[in-house]
Amino acid sequence: MFYALDRQAECTFNDVAKDSPYYVHVASAQSSGIAEGVGNDRFDGERSVTREEVLTFCARTLVDKKGYQVPEDLSAYANFTDRETIADWALPYVALTEQLGVVDGGQALEPQQDISRAEGARLLYKLFMMLYEVSPAQAAFYEQAAQADGGVTPLSLAPFGAAGVVVALGVALFASPWGRRYTRELSGGQKSVVAALMAVLTAALLGLGVVLQML
Incomplete structure (x- = not known):
């Protein structure tokens, strides 16, 4: 999704086997600085992930792919009512996600609570929009479509766009003076x-x- 996959990457976590289906993804995340593990050369990928961990992944992805930097003055960000429960290692990254609007401050974050699939999907959606700089109009359309039954994603819209291009080419070839000149x-x-x-x-x-x- 973030064009971060490197199939040649290797990771040093001793709890991620090379024959694991997740190995190249974890190795790519480690090599790009997105994942640093939990210490003692462990990734601990078999347990649920917390909110502060997911926000850290998001922030590090933005640092790696967009060149953002964590705020120097952390006091201006991470304004959550339970700020004191955010781990010290996660605080700079949580602050960056709030600064960039990935997550909203002014409320309880419950940073060490396991994140739900719905919450994770929402954060990844926001991150996708930021990484690829989707226009506000496109973002509004995708968000409205995603809330509809069945959901619509940029991937499912791509074939319709390609079909429109083919139709436009056909009109250009057979109906326009320019096209007739080149197909005579x-x-x-x-x-x-x-x-x-x-x-x-x-x-x-x-x-x-x-x-x-x-699908």
């Missing part, structure tokens, strides 16, 4: 083949978009 050397049969191929491709892309929305 094609025979009627050749034009029919091109039109049929574009129609099949458009139908396939639309079908793929529907299938992705249903």
Whole structure:
């Protein structure tokens, strides 16, 4: 999701086996500074993850991919009613996520509480929007669509966009003066083949978009 995967990366955590399906992901996170483990060369990946840990992952991802830095004055951020329960190692990263709007201050964070899947998905959604600088209009559309039954993601919308491009090309080729000028050397049969191929491709892309929305 964050283009951080490095299949050649190696990790030094002694509790992540090389034949684990998560090995390359953990190794990539460690090599990029996103994951540092829990100490004693352990990753402890079989337990639930806490809110402060997920926020730390988010902050380190933004540091690695966008060049952000943790705030120098931590007193201005991490303004949660239970701030004193945030671990010292996590506080700078939690402060960065509040500064950037990944999480809202002014309320209880419960930093050492296990995060739910819904909370984690919401944070990853916000992080995705920040990493790829999605426009406010696109962000509003994706957020509204994600709340609908079945959900719509950028991935499921991509085939529809590609189908629109194919249709636009077809119009340009066969309806515009520019297109007719460049296709006049094609025979009627050749034009029919091109039109049929574009129609099949458009139908396939639309079908793929529907299938992705249903998954």
